[in-house]
Amino acid sequence: xxxxxxxxxxxxxxxxxxxxxxxxxxxxxxxxxxxxxxxxxxxxxxxxxxxxxxxxxxxxxxxxxxxxxxxxxxxxxxxxxxxxxxxxxxxxxxxxxxxxxxxxxxxxxxxxxxxxxxxxxxxxxxxxxxxxxxxxxxxxxxxxxxxxxxxxxxxxxxxxx
Numbered sequence: 766x767x768x769x770x771x772x773x774x775x776x777x778x779x780x781x782x783x784x785x786x787x788x789x790x791x792x793x794x795x796x797x798x799x800x801x802x803x804x805x806x807x808x809x810x811x812x813x814x815x816x817x818x819x820x821x822x823x824x825x826x827x828x829x830x831x832x833x834x835x836x837x838x839x840x841x842x843x844x845x846x847x848x849x850x851x852x853x854x855x856x857x858x859x860x861x862x863x864x865x866x867x868x869x870x871x872x873x874x875x876x877x878x879x880x881x882x883x884x885x886x887x888x889x890x891x892x893x894x895x896x897x898x899x900x901x902x903x904x905x906x907x908x909x910x911x912x913x914x915x916x917x918x919x920x921x922x923x924x925x926x
Contacts, residue, residue, distance in 0.1 A: 770878050775796060775797045776798045776800050776815065777800060778803065778808070780801070780802040809833070812833060816877070817841070817877050818834035818839040818840070818841045818859075819841070819870060820842070820843040821864075821870055822846055822847040822864070823865065828843070828849070831849060838892045840884055840887030840888055841859030842859060844861070844862055844865075846864040
């Protein structure tokens with residue numbers, strides 16, 4: 766592998782298209798692990814074993830896998846095209862990079878590989894973001910507040926015609 770980071774592995778989780786499988790065969794390496802697709806409920810088991818989560822997507826709406834990875838405390842490296850700009854604090858809980866930038870992926874992986882303290886801080890921040898804004902308790906509190914505002918707001922009479 767080009768980066769050749771000691772004691773590292775790349776886990777690919779999820780279904781792979783035949784095109785991607787063909788490419789991976791060309792770059793066969795014992796440190797690239799094709800884990801395959803898993804049911805949603807078992808993903809935390811795998812994410813919790815990682816150090817960094819990377820989503821190099823060219824086209825996503827809002828990638829749920831980012832939320833799942835952050836919920837497991839993984840610093841994330843994700844493209845703007847994955848919706849990461851709405852979830853990931855660039856430099857705080859991970860990095861938001863341009864789509865198609867292999868150099869940006871490599872740079873951020875090396876930064877997180879070499880700086881265990883930064884990786885730990887980003888992990889902590891990912892968990893804080895989950896608790897503060899992505900958790901069910903927070904969602905429930907927010908929805909109750911919205912409903913209360915709607916119910917308690919005085920009814921406005923339409924202006925005369």
